[in-house]
Amino acid sequence: MSKKAIVLQTTLELITKQGIHATSLSQIIKESGVANGTVYHHFKNKEEIITELYLMLTQDFGTVVMRNTPEDDIKKQFTVMWLNLFYYFVNNPLAFIFSEQIARSPEIPQSLKDRARQYYGEIESYFKKGVKQKVFKSYNTLIMEELFFGNVVSLVKIHENEQVKLQEKHINQAIEISWRGFLKDQTII
Structure with missing residues (x-):
């Protein structure tokens, strides 16, 4: 699975468990295990991740x-x-x-x-x-x-x-x- 796919999957898991507002970008980064720079290479912010998802x-x-x-x-x-x-x-x-x-x-x-x-x-x-x-x-x-x-x-x-x-x-x-x-x-x- 690509790093981008991992970020999307992690976001899906977190959002379905706790909601959009309770899910922060820092939590997505931490839970996905993907480096900050890699996440920011694919997405500008949490809203962009949610849009793509x-x-x-x-x-x-x-x-x-x-x-x-x-x-x-x-x-x-x-x-x-x-x-x-x-x-x-x-x-x-x-x-x-x-x-x-x-x-x-x-x-x-x-x-x-x-x-x-x-x-x-x-x-x-x-x-x-x-x-x-x-x-x-x-x-x-x-x-x-x-x-x-x-x-x-x-x-x-x-x-x-x-x-x-x-x-x-x-x-x-x-x-x-x-x-x-x-x-x-x-x-x-």
Whole structure:
């Protein structure tokens, strides 16, 4: 792992454990074991580290969601997208915590959030295509994306809290409930 990657990983670990304000640059340097000069070679300050970390994770989310989606079947695409994000969060708990606690907080400036939207272009296109094909209700695609994301997050929280011993049938039920919420005609399957 490169020194830059070590700094980013250390920052992720510290921020998810104690928050942005409680994490100082000196603590990041100390915990990462990377020399001051090396850190400053890659980043001007803590805000620049957080910006890069935020953009990196946002790009991961956008890429992971669309990975291996089938070309022509909109419902299969939805299922694959849903499962991709669910398992990404289950297998990357720090990314999940960051997404929930940090990325959606007012501590991340709106200008950075707007900049990161570029990584969700394929997801937005998917929902626009579904609306255009009259499979989905004609809703604002940003709202659709957020609701999709929120449905996945809700199941991840159930998994994390072990409120229900999740089985494949529960995951499939959650996908079906989510899918039906977007459908224009509830008889379409």
